[in-house]
Amino acid sequence: MIDTNALDAGADLRSQFRGARGEDIVALYEHPRLPVVTYPYEWVFSQLKDAALQHLSLQLVAFDKGYVLSDATAYNMQMFDGRFLHIDPPSLRPYEDGKPWAGYNQFCRQFLLPLLLEAWSGLGFQSLYRGSMDGIRFEDALAVLPKSKMMLSPTALFHVWMHGRSVLKRSDSSSSSANRAEQAQVPKAHYRAILQQLRDFIAGLKSDRRPDSYWSDYAERNSYSDAMKRDKSAFVSEWAARTKPGIIWDLGGNTGDFSRAALDGGAGLSVLIDGDNDSIEAAWRNRARDGGRIIPVLMNLLDPSPSMGWRQMERQGLAERAPADGILALAVLHHMVIGGNLPMSEAVDWLMSLAPTGIIEFVPTTDPMVRGLMAHRDELASDYSPETFMRAVEANGQVGTTKTFEENGRLLVEYSTT
Incomplete structure (x- = not known):
């Protein structure tokens, strides 16, 4: 990363490049060019799983150093040299004590729910994912996923069943109650525990479409x-x-x-x-x-x-x-x-x-x-x-x-x- 203020041509660079809303640039990032950009609905189960694990691993490393990601979109994960890399460094933000994970709902819709559709229902997630860029909707996932498995898994019970019903309830409630939910305080230890719990859970998921021996x-x-x-x-x-x-x-x-x-x-x-x-x-x-x-x-x-x-x-x-x-x-x-x-x-x-x-x-x-x-x-x-x-x-x-x-x-x- 290069601070544009430290460059002789910094003023010229700042005039050439602007943010989407006209913001001045303050730094330049140089990185290898991706050979091709792909999207989650173009991946198979193992690819989406690896992308999710890499995303959570990055979150955990960043969190331990006092940073969080401002979002959790799967589109920021791209294949390079046989692995998934996160391609949006500016989304790193300093952690604010008590503030909840901003990308939690996004992670569930774009990583957790599509993986569970295939792992627990044997249903390929790609068509549903392509139908909505924001990922799988909770109402669709809850209609398909076996309730018995959600009830028997503490992780799924909390992050899918309870969280999903909360999301659906908030969508029908007043904006003030939704704002109160967004402002809920999350202790630092709880924040990290959510990341680790999700990573451990996803690491154990397997596609229900084929046995490993296949x-x-x-x-x-x-x-x-x-x-x-x-x-x-x-x-x-x-x-x-x-x-x-x-x-x-x-x-x-x-x-x-x-x-x-x-x-x-x-x-x-x-x-x-x-x-x-x-x-x-x-x-x-x-x-x-x-x-x-x-x-x-x-x-x-x-x-x-x-x-x-x-x-x-x-x-x-x-x-x-x-x-x-x-x-x-x-x-x-x-x-x-x-x-x-x-x-x-x-x-x-x-x-x-x-x-x-x-x-x-x-x-x-x-x-x-x-x-x-x-x-x-x-x-x-x-x-x-x-x-x-x-x-x-x-x-x-x-x-x-x-x-x-x-x-x-x-x-x-x-x-x-x-």
Whole structure:
């Protein structure tokens, strides 16, 4: 941190940068640039849990040094080098004796309630979370969470049941009674005990969607044949070695095998985007072996995150976070054209708009994956063919190296739009 008053150019800097309400700046913070900003509704259970634990750990360290955070928003937690970091240092404030935790309700809505929905009800929290940027509403959580578990857990009884009913009661009460509740004094020891209690409780939560043993062989149960996997990995590595992309988006990247191939070839970092909860969960659990250079993001490409919030600018949609330096779209196009009923030209145009270079895979109709998608359709999309695919690529850019796999007819195409 640099005090702008101590800089020769301090006056110039203060005139260039202003707060949202015209405030003068008093200090400059320099920090590494985040490769990508993600949001809680794009995370899986383990990611939200790790973010919550890191947030509470920071709160405890700060509290012991006489500071608190002015809020508890999950959006201030971002992935960097394989872990979650808090990115809003100005939200640190000196602790005032007796003052309650200002971000308590926010922490419950944005961390505790979504985690409990999945841990105790087996309900994925992402759709509800995306429907309200402020997090899960207490009335929704109390309607879904099993009352028996809340009654048997002292932590949940206090922070979910009692707190939730208090919030709902206050919303129906006069503003004066709500103000009295906000002004209630909280002893210092009690403040810290709340932070520690929540951290201990969340550390013990587990998703009710999959047993831990499920993850031991997940990648192996969803992999290609060894020979084809080696050939695809080599193709990807060679592309990355030629193009040296700083950040790639691995669309429909499953657990990240081909992200690793790109990293091995010279890519700097991969944002792994997949709509399968299990794939992202496995990728996050395996992040240590990737050196934190794969950032897993849960997102359905047929229904990507939209821009939301004030002026639709607070939370960026996927397209607004583009372009990447390169993309991998391996075994994803048939899901878009056949599964999503998109025109081939539209799907290819969108994929190629996301980065100036990349690799797109075409999976033929003889492939078991395509046959599975066709099982519930009366007929195949008329434009789903290798010829139509190649014409769509050529209409949007230049075709580079290609590779056809003799064993199943799959086609890899490298493209460039520059």
